[in-house]
Amino acid sequence: MEALRKFEKVWEIVERNDGSAARLIPILQAVQAEYRYLPEEILAYIATSLGISPARVFGVATFYSLFTLKPKGKYVVRVCDGTACHVKKSMDLCDVLRKKLKLANGADTTTDLLFTLETVNCLGACGLAPAMVVNDEVHGQLTPDRASEIIDDIIKKEAQSESDPYGA
Amino acid sequence: MNLTRMELNRIRENFNARQNAASHRVIVCAGTGCRANGSLKVYEEFVRCLAHSGLDVVVELKDEDHDIFVSKSGCQGFCQLGPLVTILPEGTFYTKVKANDVEDIVETTIKRGELVHRLLYVEHGTNKACKAKDEILFYRKQHRFVLNNCGIIDPEDIREYIACGGYQASVKACFDMTPEGVCRLIEAAGLRGRGGGGFPTGNKWNLARQQASKKKYVICNGDEGDPGAFMDRCIMEGNPHSVIEGMIIAARAIDADEGYVYVRAEYPLAVKHIRKAIEDAYALGILGKRLLGSQYCFDLHVMEGAGAFVCGEETALIASMEGKRGMPSPKPPFPVRSGLWGKPTVINNVETLAAVPLIIASGPDSFRQTGTEFSPGTKTFAITGHVVNTGLIEMPFGTTLREIVYGVAGGVATADGEPASDGFKAVQIGGPSGGCLTKEHLDLPMDFDSLKGVGAMIGSGGLVVMNNNTCMVDVARFFMQFAESESCGKCVLCREGTKQMSLLLDDIVEGKATEETLDILEDLATAVQKGSLCGLGKTAPNPVLSTLRQFRDEYEAHVKFKYCPTGTCKALKKLRIDGDLCRGCMVCAKKCPVGAITGEKGKVHRIDEKLCIKCEVCVESCKFQAITGGRK
Numbered sequence: 001m002e003a004l005r006k007f008e009k010v011w012e013i014v015e016r017n018d019g020s021a022a023r024l025i026p027i028l029q030a031v032q033a034e035y036r037y038l039p040e041e042i043l044a045y046i047a048t049s050l051g052i053s054p055a056r057v058f059g060v061a062t063f064y065s066l067f068t069l070k071p072k073g074k075y076v077v078r079v080c081d082g083t084a085c086h087v088k089k090s091m092d093l094c095d096v097l098r099k100k101l102k103l104a105n106g107a108d109t110t111t112d113l114l115f116t117l118e119t120v121n122c123l124g125a126c127g128l129a130p131a132m133v134v135n136d137e138v139h140g141q142l143t144p145d146r147a148s149e150i151i152d153d154i155i156k157k158e159a160q161s162e163s164d165p166y167g168a
Numbered sequence: 169m170n171l172t173r174m175e176l177n178r179i180r181e182n183f184n185a186r187q188n189a190a191s192h193r194v195i196v197c198a199g200t201g202c203r204a205n206g207s208l209k210v211y212e213e214f215v216r217c218l219a220h221s222g223l224d225v226v227v228e229l230k231d232e233d234h235d236i237f238v239s240k241s242g243c244q245g246f247c248q249l250g251p252l253v254t255i256l257p258e259g260t261f262y263t264k265v266k267a268n269d270v271e272d273i274v275e276t277t278i279k280r281g282e283l284v285h286r287l288l289y290v291e292h293g294t295n296k297a298c299k300a301k302d303e304i305l306f307y308r309k310q311h312r313f314v315l316n317n318c319g320i321i322d323p324e325d326i327r328e329y330i331a332c333g334g335y336q337a338s339v340k341a342c343f344d345m346t347p348e349g350v351c352r353l354i355e356a357a358g359l360r361g362r363g364g365g366g367f368p369t370g371n372k373w374n375l376a377r378q379q380a381s382k383k384k385y386v387i388c389n390g391d392e393g394d395p396g397a398f399m400d401r402c403i404m405e406g407n408p409h410s411v412i413e414g415m416i417i418a419a420r421a422i423d424a425d426e427g428y429v430y431v432r433a434e435y436p437l438a439v440k441h442i443r444k445a446i447e448d449a450y451a452l453g454i455l456g457k458r459l460l461g462s463q464y465c466f467d468l469h470v471m472e473g474a475g476a477f478v479c480g481e482e483t484a485l486i487a488s489m490e491g492k493r494g495m496p497s498p499k500p501p502f503p504v505r506s507g508l509w510g511k512p513t514v515i516n517n518v519e520t521l522a523a524v525p526l527i528i529a530s531g532p533d534s535f536r537q538t539g540t541e542f543s544p545g546t547k548t549f550a551i552t553g554h555v556v557n558t559g560l561i562e563m564p565f566g567t568t569l570r571e572i573v574y575g576v577a578g579g580v581a582t583a584d585g586e587p588a589s590d591g592f593k594a595v596q597i598g599g600p601s602g603g604c605l606t607k608e609h610l611d612l613p614m615d616f617d618s619l620k621g622v623g624a625m626i627g628s629g630g631l632v633v634m635n636n637n638t639c640m641v642d643v644a645r646f647f648m649q650f651a652e653s654e655s656c657g658k659c660v661l662c663r664e665g666t667k668q669m670s671l672l673l674d675d676i677v678e679g680k681a682t683e684e685t686l687d688i689l690e691d692l693a694t695a696v697q698k699g700s701l702c703g704l705g706k707t708a709p710n711p712v713l714s715t716l717r718q719f720r721d722e723y724e725a726h727v728k729f730k731y732c733p734t735g736t737c738k739a740l741k742k743l744r745i746d747g748d749l750c751r752g753c754m755v756c757a758k759k760c761p762v763g764a765i766t767g768e769k770g771k772v773h774r775i776d777e778k779l780c781i782k783c784e785v786c787v788e789s790c791k792f793q794a795i796t797g798g799r800k
Contacts, residue, residue: 020491021491022489022490022491023491024491024492025471025472025474025488025491026471026472028474029433029472029474056492059493060491060492060493063476063493063494063656064473064474064475064476064494065474065475065476066433066474066475067474067475081395081646082395082396083395083396083552083553083596083599083630083632083643083646083647084395084396084552084553084558084632086395086643086646087553087554087632087634087638087643088553088583089583092781092783092784095781095783096761096762096781096783099761099762099781100761120434121393121395121477121650121654122393122394122395122396122397122398122434123200123434124200124392124397124398124401124434124435125200125201125204125247125398126247126396126397126398126550126552126558126630127201127245127246127247127248127398127552127558127559127560128201128204128205128247128248129552129553129558131204136436137204138200138201138203138204139204140201140204140205140247141248144761144783144785145759145761145785148761
């Protein structure tokens with residue numbers, strides 16, 4: 001049942017895009033917005049519904065950096081590593097956050113699926129370098145300390161809502 | 169005069185009358201930068217506070233008169249000082265406004281007509297407090313043409329664009345001009361593509377116009393991927409209708425009936441504003457069938473990118489729009505012959521399209537009055553990095569680099585933004601495809617052709633200023649890693665070449681390279697430049713070649729002496745605590761984000777090299793300058 005319900009959503013998305021293979025990228029974007037990642041079985045399902053090979057769908061899904069085949073954390077932290085941020089030492093932010101979130105050996109998502117740490121080529125917020133974005137919220141003119149604080153605030157907020165799920 | 173022109177005029181007069189009837193207008197910048205600094209809270213606080221003090225306040229001008237109009241604008245380009253607030257009609261300009269400043273502004277400026285001095289911008293050097301934008305060097309030295317309305321008008325209100333004369337140029341193109349006439353006019357103006365190529369726009373349109381095909385497309389390339397450039401984001405966020413109008417005119421010029429705006433998904437606000445603008449234009453009959461009451465049809469869609477730099481290349485962009493991997497294909501055939509779905513397609517950059525309505529409205533001669541003979545008009549530059557004033561600016565082509573760095577941007581700065589008058593080292597221009605300009609290029613006129621002459625390119629206009637403490641090898645490595653990760657993998661030289669160059673540069677910054685490494689790097693760079701298929705690969709070696717040429721001594725210091733002159737390269741860096749200077753105050757141990765510093769109170773502390781991430785927080789926090797080996 002669970003699986004069937006999963007495909008129902010995908011089918012809706014495919015229908016909305018006229019089942020057209022030319023709309024593959026918008027379809028994948030919508031599916032990822034729904035599930036936060038692109039599960040393998042869904043990619044195969046999309047290929048069959050659009051009448052194209054699974055290889056083509058995988059090819060597209062792996063080509064573009066915004067698509068991910070692995071589940072991401074609830075908070076996606078993207079440190080900008082555009083030129084302006086880079087010369088203002090954005091990689092120091094990354095190092096500190098990586099240590100803080102205990103991400104070792106190339107892992108980018110915390111084991112509790114709360115955070116994913118990524119770098120992004122340019123957010124276009126160069127005037128605020130160094131910058132990072134947490135989900136859709138841009139934070140600018142950061143220092144390693146300030147970046148750490150932002151993470152702490154989220155952890156605190158999450159811990160509160162967990163112990164007090166109704167926000168009373 | 170036809171009906172639509174009359175309707176446009178009616179909207180225009182109505183809006184302007186309402187605006188004139190208001191005693192004040194408060195404009196809060198709501199571009200990406202100011203939003204990050206909390207400008208939406210400032211906006212809400214203005215609405216709340218004005219209403220609370222019993223004033224007649226409105227956030228959208230409709231059919232009635234109101235006393236005070238509060239609106240949001242797109243990016244004003246001066247992001248580092250945000251949130252920015254402008255109060256009209258006086259033009260009072262406040263910087264770094266927080267929500268708790270709003271009450272003071274309402275009481276002092278709006279009610280009593282006086283200034284809140286602490287929020288005024290103070291010019292570095294002269295210490296002059298500036299009351300309005302036009303007193304600030306950063307704005308006064310600019311020539312805002314395409315950006316003129318950005319940061320003033322409300323980008324989400326189509327009526328305000330119309331009130332500023334918007335959509336008059338498309339009426340002119342649809343009713344008073346032939347497609348050939350439109351192409352000729354743009355050709356006469358000498359408009360060249362602002363995306364980096366510099367190809368004459370009028371020529372491109374004319375080629376597409378001459379194709380015998382019933383179906384043609386116009387695409388706006390808003391896949392602004394160059395790190396360090398954000399002009400297209402500002403235009404799409406701050407004045408989306410100017411782009412749409414440019415596309416309507418392009419469609420008329422080549423007789424296309426369908427168009428796409430391809431926007432980077434990393435720009436959510438630009439996507440939102442473009443979508444809203446298209447909806448509003450449809451609602452007023454400016455897009456769609458029989459647009460503006462003419463016999464023409466133009467349908468416009470938005471396509472969001474999915475994060476691939478190479479899609480800024482036009483053939484890759486088309487592949488991506490067709491639902492494929494964004495890989496470039498060899499040219500010819502050029503898209504003007506065979507583009508989207510094999511149909512003739514014109515692809516123009518955002519800034520180019522936004523300039524088109526202005527040129528149609530004011531004529532080619534007026535456009536040619538600024539800029540140089542072969543690069544007429546103005547160019548937007550994103551000036552960032554180590555300068556006092558970072559932001560988005562617009563200057564006539566031919567302006568010198570010196571004027572931009574020292575005149576507009578207020579000169580070179582330290583990493584903390586403090587002025588450092590003699591600190592200039594280089595300017596990286598044109599992103600990953602460009603090169604470095606040094607002191608000797610400061611008086612070079614910035615236009616398409618002069619820059620090509622010195623092995624750089626204007627690209628999309630990203631200028632990253634670097635001070636003396638920037639390691640040029642690290643900069644070259646940064647761009648090479650970028651090119652490596654963005655190479656689409658289609659051709660071997662680009663795919664493997666960028667990877668190998670990246671590894672060679674890794675060796676250099678990690679102290680594993682020899683002098684021979686530099687020769688191999690140079691050979692490889694030349695080969696990749698010659699043998700790659702598309703612009704990405706052909707230009708990827710530019711940052712390496714240009715830094716090798718201009719800063720060879722710095723490369724040599726890394727390979728011969730395993731020494732990074734600026735202390736940037738971490739593998740060559742060792743942080744140590746000087747036992748004679750350390751007082752054991754424990755500040756550094758507390759500040760260290762990874763707990764690498766240990767020691768008892770009053771005793772000399774020690775850094776554990778294995779744990780240290782070399783972030784230098786300790787260096788900054790030490791009051792006794794006891795920690796050595798940090799960056800200069």
